[in-house]
Amino acid sequence: MANIINDETIEYVGILAKLELSDEEKEQAKRDMGRMLDYIDKLGELDTEGVEPMSHIFPMQNVFREDGITNTDTRGELLANAPEEKDGMFAVPRTFE
Amino acid sequence: MSLLDMTAVELAAAIKEGKTTAVEATREVLAQIEAKEELYNCYVTWDKDAALAQAEAVQVGIEAGELNGPLAGVPVAIKDNMCTKGMLTTCASKILGNFIPTFSAEAVLNLQREGAIILGKTNMDEFAMGSTTETSAFGVTKNPWNPECVPGGSSGGSAAAVAAEECFYALGSDTGGSIRQPASFCGVVGMKPTYGTVSRYGLIAYGSSLDQIGPLAKDVTDCATILEVISSHDTKDSTSVEREDTDFTKALVEDVKGIRIGIPNDYFNEGLDDEVKNAVLQAAKVLEEKGATMGHFDLGLVDYAIPAYYTIAAAEASSNLERFDGIKYGYRTPDYAGLHNMYKKTRSEGFGEEVKRRIMLGSFVLSSGYYDAYYLKALKVKTLIKKAFDEAFAKYDVILGPVAPTTAPKLGESLVDPLQMYLGDIYTIAVNLAGLPGISIPCGRDSKGLPIGLQLIGDCFQEKKLIQSAYTYEKARGKFPTPAKEVR
Numbered sequence: 001m002a003n004i005i006n007d008e009t010i011e012y013v014g015i016l017a018k019l020e021l022s023d024e025e026k027e028q029a030k031r032d033m034g035r036m037l038d039y040i041d042k043l044g045e046l047d048t049e050g051v052e053p054m055s056h057i058f059p060m061q062n063v064f065r066e067d068g069i070t071n072t073d074t075r076g077e078l079l080a081n082a083p084e085e086k087d088g089m090f091a092v093p094r095t096f097e
Numbered sequence: 098m099s100l101l102d103m104t105a106v107e108l109a110a111a112i113k114e115g116k117t118t119a120v121e122a123t124r125e126v127l128a129q130i131e132a133k134e135e136l137y138n139c140y141v142t143w144d145k146d147a148a149l150a151q152a153e154a155v156q157v158g159i160e161a162g163e164l165n166g167p168l169a170g171v172p173v174a175i176k177d178n179m180c181t182k183g184m185l186t187t188c189a190s191k192i193l194g195n196f197i198p199t200f201s202a203e204a205v206l207n208l209q210r211e212g213a214i215i216l217g218k219t220n221m222d223e224f225a226m227g228s229t230t231e232t233s234a235f236g237v238t239k240n241p242w243n244p245e246c247v248p249g250g251s252s253g254g255s256a257a258a259v260a261a262e263e264c265f266y267a268l269g270s271d272t273g274g275s276i277r278q279p280a281s282f283c284g285v286v287g288m289k290p291t292y293g294t295v296s297r298y299g300l301i302a303y304g305s306s307l308d309q310i311g312p313l314a315k316d317v318t319d320c321a322t323i324l325e326v327i328s329s330h331d332t333k334d335s336t337s338v339e340r341e342d343t344d345f346t347k348a349l350v351e352d353v354k355g356i357r358i359g360i361p362n363d364y365f366n367e368g369l370d371d372e373v374k375n376a377v378l379q380a381a382k383v384l385e386e387k388g389a390t391m392g393h394f395d396l397g398l399v400d401y402a403i404p405a406y407y408t409i410a411a412a413e414a415s416s417n418l419e420r421f422d423g424i425k426y427g428y429r430t431p432d433y434a435g436l437h438n439m440y441k442k443t444r445s446e447g448f449g450e451e452v453k454r455r456i457m458l459g460s461f462v463l464s465s466g467y468y469d470a471y472y473l474k475a476l477k478v479k480t481l482i483k484k485a486f487d488e489a490f491a492k493y494d495v496i497l498g499p500v501a502p503t504t505a506p507k508l509g510e511s512l513v514d515p516l517q518m519y520l521g522d523i524y525t526i527a528v529n530l531a532g533l534p535g536i537s538i539p540c541g542r543d544s545k546g547l548p549i550g551l552q553l554i555g556d557c558f559q560e561k562k563l564i565q566s567a568y569t570y571e572k573a574r575g576k577f578p579t580p581a582k583e584v585r
Contacts, residue, residue: 009461016460017415018422019453020441032454033461035516040404040462043474046481053476054483056306056336057292057532057557063335077199083429090424093436 003037005030100125101262101581105171105319108265112159112170119159119170122265123152123214126172130216130263137239139248139258141177142185143217148172151214158212167322167346169212174264176255177218178225179205179310180299184215188301189233190223192421192428192447202299203334204268204310204327211326216264219254223449224418225275225303227251228518229511232451237508240282241580242547246505249279255313256283262581266314266323270300272307273406274500274525277537280313281500281550284539284577286320286567287313291557292532293338295324296331302417304410305336307529315579317538317568321345324560340558348561353569354388356562359493361396364524370503376541376549377499383573384497384566392493397485401478402527403519407455408462408475409530414452415459421447454515483531490556495566499524500537500550524552534560538567539577548577 010026010033021029075088084091100108100122111117127145134140152172158164175181178188180198187193205215222232230238230253238253240246241261248257252269256279259267269276271289280287288311295310302308312323328343360381365374385391423429423443430446433439448456462471489496501521511518528535533554540551551570555563 012464013457013461014441016464017453017456018419018437018440018444019448019456020438020445021453025453029454029457032515033458036407036458037461037471039516040408040471040475042404043401043408043478046398046401046478048474048477048481051477051480053473054480055476057483058338060336065332074199078425081196081199081426083423083427092424093433093439095436 002041003034005034101129103265104315105265106167106322108171109168113165119152119156119214120149122170123148123172126216126262126264133261133263136244137241137257137261137263138236139219139238139254139261139263140174140217141187141189141220141235141254144184147184148214148216155212155214164212166211166326168208168326170214171265172214172216173208174216174219174255174258174267175205176221176252176267176269178221178270178301179268180301181205181215181218184218186218186301187235188224189221189235190448190452191234192444193426194234194428196426198299200299203296203329203331205299207327207329219252219258219267221254222251223452224301224414225251225270225272226414226451226455228274228278228521229506230254230279231508231512232449234449239508240505242284242505243545245507246547247282247508247511249282249505251275252313253279256280256285256287259283259285259313259315260580262579266312266319268310268327269313270308270310271529272304272410273529274522276311276313277500277525277535277550277552278522280537282505282548284548284580285313285315286317286536286538287311288320288324288536289528289534290324290328290560291338291534293336294328294340294343296329296334296337298331298333304413305417306413307410317564317571318349320536321349321564342558342561345560345564348564349568350565351569351572352388353384353566356389356495356566357493358384358389358391358495358497358566359489360391360393360497361489362393363396363399364498368502368523369499370543372543373499373503373549377497377551380540380551380570381497384570387569387573389566394489394492396489396496398482399523399527402482402530403523405475405478405482406522406526406530407458407519408471409479411455411459412463412472413459415456415463418452418456451515479530482527486527486531486533486556494555494559494562496554498552498554500552501525504543504545504547504549528554532557534563536563536567538571540574
């Protein structure tokens with residue numbers, strides 16, 4: 001395997017991805033990611049010098065619209081889906097100590 | 098003849114003529130769901146009372162002449178990654194296991210405006226990540242042709258529900274083949290339109306630059322009719338394209354004279370099952386006999402589509418799935434210490450293995466120091482792939498090939514080796530990268546009795562050429578059997 005994912009990298013990816021992995025999951029993730037990156041490295045065989053990256057297939061520019069209110073007040077319905085609510089707002093764990 | 102034998106268009110016509118009613122059709126299909134669901138598990142959610150209530154209201158509309166479209170009164174199943182107001186929408190994930198949307202996807206609304214009856218929500222790979230419907234948090238779906246086999250994925254529940262006559266048609270979504278491949282495995286017709294043709298508003302995003310909604314149906318006529326109804330320009334989706342040519346049923350013409358069909362040599366190389374290969378080439382011969390001109394060519398870059406796709410799709414997924422944080426909706430871990438721990442535990446417990454794998458890969462390829470080497474490189478390869486298709490479409494109207502290298506594998510075989518599973522997407526994935534339309538139609542069965550799919554690929558906005566070719570082939574092929582009649 002050409003790509004060796006070390007503990008430090010998998011920790012960092014866990015932070016970026018906001019995932020908490022058990023030691024066993026970390027080992028599995030290191031193997032899976034290494035193998036996938038080996039495979040993706042195949043792209044390196046292609047000469048892309050001077051090729052423009054394509055994020056959108058159509059030559060679309062920004063799509064603008066008037067910044068008007070089109071939705072209605074659905075606060076009650078929206079909060080019905082919230083894991084926790086308080087006084088008509090989303091309740092979240094304490095952010096600052 | 099049972100109502101369940103009818104196509105969607107035939108049923109709507111029968112209702113219109115007063116030969117049956119939307120309520121009767123809904124009752125019959127609900128009885129079929131009740132009889133078959135325990136075995137096939139096509140649905141995550143289905144709601145008998147809600148379906149019957151809709152059917153009664155729609156029948157009134159039909160009798161009053163207010164609903165007179167070609168799908169009025171026909172019961173439909175919706176893939177569980179499209180929001181349906183008031184009906185559980187899970188994406189087959191624990192993290193959305195209790196999510197009841199406050200709005201409906203635009204494609205669903207377009208169907209409802211024409212008198213569709215929503216039966217329920219179909220099973221899928223979690224967040225559409227998978228090719229077998231086995232990564233669902235709500236159990237596997239079984240292939241109606243052989244319950245020991247997968248239905249394909251990620252729209253496996255939709256394809257299986259159509260094949261098992263547990264609905265008259267279904268909506269699916271296709272990011273790398275997720276409509277076409279299950280359609281192929283289940284012996285139904287599935288179509289992914291040009292990117293931007295169907296609004297993605299209300300479709301829970303996986304890879305936004307690749308995702309498109311499309312129909313899974315019993316035949317090409319249904320497929321074109323459904324696509325015509327769901328296509329719309331929608332200002333709520335900034336990638337929605339304004340098109341004047343969405344009258345797809347006009348292309349239901351039995352004639353391929355003058356249509357130039359190209360067969361890419363590199364779609365028939367090692368790895369393709371012989372029985373699939375022979376059935377697909379036989380279908381090509383049929384189209385040639387009907388007057389299409391046939392040519393062979395090298396498409397090129399075929400082996401680079403999968404690595405480019407998984408880089409781009411994982412990158413977009415890692416960003417799209419950041420919203421699932423246990424705050425506004427969905428699952429929240431019961432025990433946590435502070436905000437960040439709550440995020441991490443919620444996501445770790447809420448997402449399945451394959452979803453986590455792709456989120457991590459995506460986070461990595463977008464991270465500082467690796468962005469250029471992986472993500473940007475993949476976007477450049479996408480440019481090259483699009484160019485290869487542009488060159489092919491300068492010579493051909495339609496590209497013809499297989500949908501998948503094999504017929505449906507056995508349950509439990511694919512997830513053992515994810516990379517191997519990804520390779521099964523080899524013929525479908527480049528279509529998404531280039532934003533092209535593609536259709537899958539049954540073209541035979543292998544020695545195990547499993548359906549084989551033929552794929553036709555068109556240039557952007559050329560759905561009509563695909564529909565015309567597929568329709569002509571279907572007429573020549575004759576009626577394809579259904580598993581209900583063949584497998585007992």
